[in-house]
Amino acid sequence: xxxxxxxxxxxxxVTARGELLGALPPYPVATPWWQDAQAVVxxxxxxxxxxxxxxxMLAAELPAPHGGAVTYLAEAEIDAPPPGLEPWRGALDxxxxxxxxxxxxxxxxxxxxxxxxxxxxGLARTAPAEQVRSWNLSSLWRLRAGDQxxxxxxxxxxxGHEGAVIARLSGGPVPxxxxxxxxxxxxxxxxxxxxxxxxLPVRERLxxxxxxxQRDASRKVxxxxxxxxxxxxxxxxxxxxxxxxxxxxxxxxxxxATLDSFVDGLPERFARLAEAGLPDTLxxxxxxxxxxxxxxxxxxxxxxxxxxxxxxxxxxxxxxDGAPPGAVEPLRSSWSRAWRAAIPGSDPERAAELLAPVAAxxxxxxxxxxxxxxxxxxxxxxxxxxAAWLARTAAMVRSRSC
Numbered sequence: 001x002x003x004x005x006x007x008x009x010x011x012x013x014v015t016a017r018g019e020l021l022g023a024l025p026p027y028p029v030a031t032p033w034w035q036d037a038q039a040v041v042x043x044x045x046x047x048x049x050x051x052x053x054x055x056x057m058l059a060a061e062l063p064a065p066h067g068g069a070v071t072y073l074a075e076a077e078i079d080a081p082p083p084g085l086e087p088w089r090g091a092l093d094x095x096x097x098x099x100x101x102x103x104x105x106x107x108x109x110x111x112x113x114x115x116x117x118x119x120x121x122g123l124a125r126t127a128p129a130e131q132v133r134s135w136n137l138s139s140l141w142r143l144r145a146g147d148q149x150x151x152x153x154x155x156x157x158x159x160g161h162e163g164a165v166i167a168r169l170s171g172g173p174v175p176x177x178x179x180x181x182x183x184x185x186x187x188x189x190x191x192x193x194x195x196x197x198x199x200l201p202v203r204e205r206l207x208x209x210x211x212x213x214q215r216d217a218s219r220k221v222x223x224x225x226x227x228x229x230x231x232x233x234x235x236x237x238x239x240x241x242x243x244x245x246x247x248x249x250x251x252x253x254x255x256x257a258t259l260d261s262f263v264d265g266l267p268e269r270f271a272r273l274a275e276a277g278l279p280d281t282l283x284x285x286x287x288x289x290x291x292x293x294x295x296x297x298x299x300x301x302x303x304x305x306x307x308x309x310x311x312x313x314x315x316x317x318x319x320x321d322g323a324p325p326g327a328v329e330p331l332r333s334s335w336s337r338a339w340r341a342a343i344p345g346s347d348p349e350r351a352a353e354l355l356a357p358v359a360a361x362x363x364x365x366x367x368x369x370x371x372x373x374x375x376x377x378x379x380x381x382x383x384x385x386x387a388a389w390l391a392r393t394a395a396m397v398r399s400r401s402c
Contacts, residue, residue: 232310
């Protein structure tokens with residue numbers, strides 16, 4: 001994979017009341033990732049002596065992430081334009097899909113809520129809050145309270161079940177909640193490190209943790225749906241896949257023909273899938289080692305906002321895609337052993353083969369949902385993803401006998 005080009009940011013500043021101040025001169029930041037607000041905030045402080053909060057992206061030079069010139073709206077802790085500020089002639093119109101944290105004053109409201117939760121637990125912030133991320137899928141802050149680190153997260157409505165799911169799984173390998181209020185979540189930091197570089201035994205343990213959660217949750221599907229989790233069971237997912245295929249004009253003629261046939265065959269495919277014997281249950285939705293944290297002896301699964309209800313092996317392809325080549329088959333075997341032990345007589349290998357293109361197509365439906373529910377200025381984050389995942393689905397269908 002080619003490295004991303006450097007990111008150069010331009011901040012359009014507003015006050016907490018939303019009054020336009022002007023724009024800072026462009027400056028480079030340390031990371032290319034568009035949603036990384038921490039590097040932007042640090043750069044504004046070091047170069048201009050300003051404390052800012054990144055609200056949202058206004059424009060990007062490149063058509064897709066990451067790097068390049070990016071313009072953000074930022075709230076500045078000042079009431080008058082600082083020296084060197086440049087005029088900015090763009091429009092700051094409102095949009096009905098704008099998230100609360102992307103508006104002036106919104107992050108302050110989130111921090112006030114977090115402070116109230118901490119007070120109820122006899123805690124208080126002991127250092128300034130650190131903004132970590134701001135984009136269409138979340139606002140993320142790191143807070144210090146005494147000798148503890150806590151994380152404040154705010155998500156959009158289509159991921160708004162995350163707090164309820166974590167609360168429902170309390171006691172399992174999930175973050176410890178201090179509080180959740182609709183789409184806002186306050187969590188204790190998890191000891192250890194992000195497991196991007198995990199060795200095979202740790203990856204196998206993550207699979208075991210997920211399968212254990214899914215085995216138990218398979219008896220509580222109605223309860224999960226009542227929490228607001230999306231329905232990815234056969235009928236609902238078939239409709240979603242048909243919809244995203246119909247709404248993706250970028251597909252080649254060959255891929256469209258393959259996908260039309262694939263959609264027509266979904267009822268038969270799901271019938272064969274049911275014969276493999278695995279129950280519908282909790283699906284993490286974004287299961288990869290980067291969404292786990294821990295050490296050599298324990299781990300916690302993160303980011304449950306992407307979760308839904310459907311076939312448990314919808315989580316397998318993305319996890320295997322991110323594994324080192326030599327770990328793929330051992331992980332696949334470990335997954336199958338875990339499910340055969342959980343559901344005697346089941347056929348996880350056959351289920352995985354039948355489900356692989358369905359899992360890829362589900363990814364296309366997820367990105368289509370993001371695009372439907374975020375404001376247009378943030379579309380570059382995801383605009384290419386539905387077509388890319390559908391092209392991958394078509395390639396898988398053509399390469400497989402199932």
